Amino acid sequence: xxxxxxxxxxxxxxxxxxxxxxxxxxxxxxxxxxxxxxxxxxxxxxxxxxxxxxxxxxxxxxxxxxxxxxxxxxxxxxxxxxxxxxxxxxxxxxxxxxxxxxxxxxxxxxxxxxxxxxxxxxxxxxxxxxxxxxxxxxxxxxxxxxxxxxxxxxxxxxxxxxxxxxxxxxxxxxxxxxxxxxxxxxxxxxxxxxxxxxxxxxxxxxxxxxxxxxxxxxxxx
Amino acid sequence: xxxxxxxxxxxxxxxxxxxxxxxxxxxxxxxxxxxxxxxxxxxxxxxxxxxxxxxxxxxxxxxxxxxxxxxxxxxxxxxxxxxxxxxxxxxxxxxxxxxxxxxxxxxxxxxxxxxxxxxxxxxxxxxxxxxxxxxxxxxxxxxxxxxxxxxxxxxxxxxxxxxxxxxxxxxxxxxxxxxxxxxxxxxxxxxxxxxxxxxxxxxxxxxxxxxxxxxxxxxxxxxxxxxxxxxxxxxxxxxxxxxxxxxxxxxxxxxxxxxxxxxxxxxxxxxxxxxxxxxxxxxxxxxxxxxxxxxxxxxxxxxxxxxxxxxxxxxxxxxxxxxxxxxxxxxxx
Numbered sequence: 139x140x141x142x143x144x145x146x147x148x149x150x151x152x153x154x155x156x157x158x159x160x161x162x163x164x165x166x167x168x169x170x171x172x173x174x175x176x177x178x179x180x181x182x183x184x185x186x187x188x189x190x191x192x193x194x195x196x197x198x199x200x201x202x203x204x205x206x207x208x209x210x211x212x213x214x215x216x217x218x219x220x221x222x223x224x225x226x227x228x229x230x231x232x233x234x235x236x237x238x239x240x241x242x243x244x245x246x247x248x249x250x251x252x253x254x255x256x257x258x259x260x261x262x263x264x265x266x267x268x269x270x271x272x273x274x275x276x277x278x279x280x281x282x283x284x285x286x287x288x289x290x291x292x293x294x295x296x297x298x299x300x301x302x303x304x305x306x307x308x309x310x311x312x313x314x315x316x317x318x319x320x321x322x323x324x325x326x327x328x329x330x331x332x333x334x335x336x337x338x339x340x341x342x343x344x345x346x347x348x349x350x351x352x353x354x355x356x357x358x359x
Numbered sequence: 360x361x362x363x364x365x366x367x368x369x370x371x372x373x374x375x376x377x378x379x380x381x382x383x384x385x386x387x388x389x390x391x392x393x394x395x396x397x398x399x400x401x402x403x404x405x406x407x408x409x410x411x412x413x414x415x416x417x418x419x420x421x422x423x424x425x426x427x428x429x430x431x432x433x434x435x436x437x438x439x440x441x442x443x444x445x446x447x448x449x450x451x452x453x454x455x456x457x458x459x460x461x462x463x464x465x466x467x468x469x470x471x472x473x474x475x476x477x478x479x480x481x482x483x484x485x486x487x488x489x490x491x492x493x494x495x496x497x498x499x500x501x502x503x504x505x506x507x508x509x510x511x512x513x514x515x516x517x518x519x520x521x522x523x524x525x526x527x528x529x530x531x532x533x534x535x536x537x538x539x540x541x542x543x544x545x546x547x548x549x550x551x552x553x554x555x556x557x558x559x560x561x562x563x564x565x566x567x568x569x570x571x572x573x574x575x576x577x578x579x580x581x582x583x584x585x586x587x588x589x590x591x592x593x594x595x596x597x598x599x600x601x602x603x604x605x606x607x608x609x610x611x612x613x614x615x616x617x618x619x620x621x622x623x624x625x626x627x628x629x630x631x632x633x634x635x636x637x638x639x640x641x642x643x644x645x646x647x648x649x650x651x652x653x654x655x656x657x658x659x660x661x662x663x664x665x666x667x668x669x670x671x672x673x674x675x676x677x678x679x680x681x682x683x684x685x686x687x688x689x690x691x692x
Contacts, residue, residue, distance in 0.1 A: 261451035264411055265465040265516070266440035275468065279455050355455045355496040 144327060147314060148334050154228045155310035156338065158303075159296045162232045166239035166292065173199070173240065174247025175273055185259065185269050199241040207238050207299050211306055226307030234303065235296055243292050250284035251277050283354035290346030294339050301335070311335055361387040361410060361520065361554070366419030368405050368576075379405040380416070381576040387569075389519070392546050392553045394567035394584065396560065396599055402576040403556045407524050410554065411443045412436060424519075441469055444513030444551075448525035450505040452497040458484060458508045459493040465515045476515075483511035487541060503534035510541065514551070521545070521553045527562060539566050560600055561649070564588060564656050572596045589619045589683040600658070613642070613662045614670065619683040620648055620655040627680060630661070636676050637669045 139147075173195065179185050180192035205213070211234045215225045218233040254277055262276045278285070301312030311331050319328020351357065368380040379402045387393045397403045408414035409421060412428050421428045423439055431439060452461050459480050466476035484493050487507040497505055506526060513521055523542065527535040543566045546553050555567060563570050563584055570587050572580040574595040580587055591597045618629070634641050641661055648657030663670055677684050 255449075255451065255454075257447060257449050257451040258453060260413060261445065261447060262464075262468075264413055264440060264443070264445040264522075265468065265512075266437040267468045268434075268437060271468045275464070276453065280453060282455060355457070356498045 139324075139327070144330060147327075148311070148330060151309075151311040151314045151331065152334055152338065155297065155300055155312070155335075158228050158231055158235065158300050158308075158310055159293055162235035162239060162296055162300075163289065163293050165232065165236045166243050166296075167289070169236075169240045170243030171247050171278075173244035174251065175277065177244060177248040178251040178277070179269065179273070183256070185263070185272055199244055202237070202241040203245070207234075208302055208305070210234055210238055211303060215306070228309035231300060231303040231308035231310070235299055238299055239292060239296055242295065243288070246288040246292065247281075247285065250281040250288055253284050254280045283350045283356070286346055286350050286353070290343055293342050293346070297335065297339060360389055360422075360424060361385075361552075362422040363409070364420040364422070366406075366409055366416045366421065368402075368409060368414060369417045379576050380409065383409075383419070383576075383578060385571060385578065385581075387520075387552065387554060389552050390546075390550060391569050392543070392555060392567045394555045394557060394563035394570040395573055396557055396563050396570060397573035398558055398599070400575075401573045403558070403573055404524055405576075406573065407522050407554065407556045410520075410522060411440050411445065441465070441516040442518050443520045443522060444516070444518040445522045446506065446509050446513050446524065446526045448528050450497070450502075450509045450529075452505055452508055452512070454497050457494050457496050458489060458500070458511075461497070461508055462512045462515055465512060469516055479515060480511070483514055484508070486514075486545075487511045501534075502530050503538060506530065506534075506538055507541065510538075510545070514545065514549070519552060521551050523553060523555045525556055525558070528557070528559070535562070536565070542566060560588075564649075572599060585621050589621050590685070611644075611662060613664050615644065615687055616661050616663060616673075617685050617687055618659045618661060618677065619685075620657050620659075621683060622654040622656065623680060623682055627655075629677075629680070629682065630659070633661075633673055633676060637663075637672050639664045639666065639669045641673075 177192065177195055177199070180188040180195070182189070182192075184192075214234045214237055218225050218230050221233060222230055224230050258280060259272060259276060262272050267276070300308065300310050301315065304310070304312035304314075304316040307313070311334060315328050315331040318324040319331065363383050363385040366380055366383040367378070370377045370379055383406065395403055395406060405414055409416050412421065416429065419429070423442065426439060428436060428439055453464060456464065459477065462480035462483055463473070463476040466479060467473065471479070481490070481493065484490055487510055489504060489507050489511070492500060492504060492508075497508070500508065510521075510526075521542075526542075527538050530538060539562060542553055542555070545551050546566075553566075555562060557563060567584050570582065570584045571578045572587065572591075572593070572595060579593045580591065580596045587596060588600060591600050623629075630641065630643065641663055644660040644662055646657075646659040648655050648659065663673060674684070
């Protein structure tokens with residue numbers, strides 16, 4: 139294979155990977171944030187204590203988190219087919235990724251919210267805030283830096299997961315590494331893929347930290 | 360007026376019950392600065408949180424201007440809470456909002472348009488002396504400045520009452536004084552009734568008009584600051600008011616008197632005058648007086664020689680200038 143072909147292959151793979159990860163991160167956060175907030179506010183010191191809800195949600199989240207991704211990937215295939223009509227390709231990979239990321243992100247959101255000073259929540263209550271106002275105007279903005287850090291972690295974790303999806307016909311860099319490196323013993327292409335993955339992780343990690351440092355008002359400057 | 364009727368609060372821990380408040384009956388009159396003093400664990404913070412129902416009493420009623428807060432629904436209670444501002448020991452400002460937006464917060468949640476809210480917030484920040492710090496974030500402010508922002512925030516919804524939970528306990532003495540001056544000014548200028556929770560007698564002396572002494576969940580003494588301070592009746596109140604250090608009493612040979620100053624002219628050289636009058640040495644075991652507006656507040660522990668004549672002469676002088684005194688031992692009366 140010529141060098142230019144390899145570059146084109148990797149470029150396409152990278153775009154596919156980034157597309158998969160961004161879409162699945164966004165989709166997982168759309169569900170993960172409300173779920174994380176719910177876990178936090180229904181907890182025993184939360185603003186809407188509700189033991190049963192907290193317990194049931196907690197169990198569901200823990201159950202889904204304990205399924206290894208490679209098993210989830212296969213187990214979810216019928217659902218993916220029902221939803222999208224296919225189980226192969228880049229878009230089809232988003233389904234298992236989102237399923238795996240939601241409980242993980244819910245827990246990360248919950249732990250970010252736990253870092254918010256309880257005194258600040260108490261002050262908001264004393265000023266007559268409703269639970270919704272506390273969530274939207276206090277909890278989420280105050281936890282923003284930690285949420286962004288969590289998001290970069292989620293992003294890199296999903297990138298790792300997406301590589302595994304190559305085994306079940308998913309697209310992206312993972313599929314290239316498996317198809318060329320594993321099945322055809324073209325280890326040079328596999329290493330090149332790994333190298334590109336490292337670069338992507340670095341870029342997004344640095345980008346995340348840059349945003350945190352720029353927006354966290356607790357940092358004096 | 361805030362009125363508490365038979366308020367009890369019991370916390371259930373894993374194995375035992377803790378009675379944090381026991382049958383509290385309290386009336387806080389409008390316009391006063393009401394101090395609630397007690398050592399740590401006395402139930403002060405629980406008591407102040409029962410006033411705006413951040414803690415719901417196990418039994419008993421809380422009235423705010425004849426509205427029974429304990430019977431209100433959640434949404435109505437939130438509205439009533441806007442009439443009670445609150446300031447905390449740890450300031451509890453929103454770290455991701457600047458000073459201006461922190462003061463805007465209570466207005467925002469009350470539905471005030473942002474433009475108006477900002478206008479009012481600017482006025483309040485001027486009032487607390489922070490007009491040049493409006494764009495700063497809490498991390499860029501000192502403790503005293505943070506507490507000023509917190510006070511401005513607490514006043515934003517024009518509350519009738521202001522609860523201060525150990526508002527000065529995290530501040531150094533000078534900053535404490537400036538914050539206390541500010542609170543007093545707010546009370547006088549805006550007519551806000553202030554409830555001050557503290558473990559420091561100094562705070563009560565400096566700004567309060569009324570005081571209640573809280574011990575193990577019970578109010579053991581209550582009255583005007585003058586009355587309670589000059590002649591504390593209960594042992595607990597005495598412990599709060601008297602000097603904390605313990606003396607080795609074996610060194611004390613004379614008789615001990617505690618002098619309490621409740622606003623006499625601070626220019627009067629009382630100890631020197633006593634020595635001159637009695638012509639005998641008088642020892643100072645402890646002195647903690649403060650000059651507030653030319654008047655002396657605080658107390659002294661003096662050791663007089665064991666001589667009835669000297670003591671009666673001293674008493675005559677103290678009576679003539681109106682200084683309260685009690686005889687006791689070095690470690691309590």
